[in-house]
Amino acid sequence: MKTAFLTIDWETPQSFLRDLRKNNVSFEILRHELMLSTHLLLDLFSEKNITATFFISFSEYKLYGKNFIEKLVKLISDSGHEIGLHTHPEMIYPEVIFLKDLDYDLKVDFVKQGVEFLSNITGKKVTSHRAGAYGISNECLGILEQNGILIDSSFYHGHVNCNLDFDESFKNKIFKNGNLIEVPVTTIHYKPKIHHRILNKIVHAKTDINSINMNYWDKIIESQSENSFINLFLHSYSLTNYSQSSISYRKENIDNFNKILDIMFKNKFKFKKLNNILNKKIIYLTLVLQTLKIFSYANIFKRVRKLF
Numbered sequence: 110m111k112t113a114f115l116t117i118d119w120e121t122p123q124s125f126l127r128d129l130r131k132n133n134v135s136f137e138i139l140r141h142e143l144m145l146s147t148h149l150l151l152d153l154f155s156e157k158n159i160t161a162t163f164f165i166s167f168s169e170y171k172l173y174g175k176n177f178i179e180k181l182v183k184l185i186s187d188s189g190h191e192i193g194l195h196t197h198p199e200m201i202y203p204e205v206i207f208l209k210d211l212d213y214d215l216k217v218d219f220v221k222q223g224v225e226f227l228s229n230i231t232g233k234k235v236t237s238h239r240a241g242a243y244g245i246s247n248e249c250l251g252i253l254e255q256n257g258i259l260i261d262s263s264f265y266h267g268h269v270n271c272n273l274d275f276d277e278s279f280k281n282k283i284f285k286n287g288n289l290i291e292v293p294v295t296t297i298h299y300k301p302k303i304h305h306r307i308l309n310k311i312v313h314a315k316t317d318i319n320s321i322n323m324n325y326w327d328k329i330i331e332s333q334s335e336n337s338f339i340n341l342f343l344h345s346y347s348l349t350n351y352s353q354s355s356i357s358y359r360k361e362n363i364d365n366f367n368k369i370l371d372i373m374f375k376n377k378f379k380f381k382k383l384n385n386i387l388n389k390k391i392i393y394l395t396l397v398l399q400t401l402k403i404f405s406y407a408n409i410f411k412r413v414r415k416l417f
């Protein structure tokens with residue numbers, strides 16, 4: 110079976126927000142963007158009969174108030190989607206952009222606060238996490254585990270912000286590290302533009318509508334083997350246009366995202382939430398696959414075990 114995990118970083122566009130705040134311009138319009146894009150995504154997923162994992166940048170309650178965030182998160186959860194934790198410390202600790210850069214005690218506080226905030230809204234356990242901008246280190250993994258997180262999806266091999274100590278052989282593999290299951294961001298190498306081809310320049314990109322040119326999606330998805338998975342990456346704001354004065358649908362991206370989903374359906378991908386991995390049957394299957402595969406990896410004696 111081919112599996113697609115549609116994972117959405119649910120947040121305000123970070124660099125745009127930073128610019129507005131730096132120039133003392135009101136960022137209130139971004140509250141409307143968050144509302145518009147949430148409804149847009151929920152309608153689209155319901156139409157396509159897809160369930161997804163939303164990584165919620167909970168700290169944005171500092172910008173928009175707790176009530177506002179709670180209502181939207183409840184709506185997403187009640188629509189059948191998974192609510193995961195997304196960690197952008199900046200809203201609470203202004204000088205700190207990445208989770209990995211908080212002092213140990215503040216990391217613990219911040220993760221605990223996020224898990225409690227989200228689980229109080231949904232009445233469900235929060236078991237999945239992605240660090241904002243992949244700004245994670247090995248130290249963070251233990252803290253996540255202590256706070257009930259069972260799945261992390263922050264590993265982006267080769268990304269400058271990502272300080273997880275896994276080598277290239279873990280790229281695009283689901284694996285278990287202690288009790289934590291890692292579902293990496295799917296990345297590919299390709300030559301998108303003519304001058305890249307001429308210069309033999311290869312671009313390393315994630316499977317995100319904003320990162321890969323539309324002409325390449327067919328080829329990427331068709332080349333996936335049986336039992337493979339794609340972590341299909343999206344930002345909540347990827348399907349809207351936003352400026353200081355207006356918010357609107359981004360028609361071209363909406364059409365293109367629909368096309369990507371259709372290509373995935375055509376290639377028999379089944380959409381799952383990350384926490385479906387915790388389903389006993391899947392765990393059993395992955396453990397069987399792990400037993401079969403483990404002999405082929407040099408990391409057999411490491412604490413880290415690849416699942417598939």
Ligand SMILES: [Zn+2]
Pocket residue numbers: 118120166195197240241242
């Ligand atoms: Zn983010």
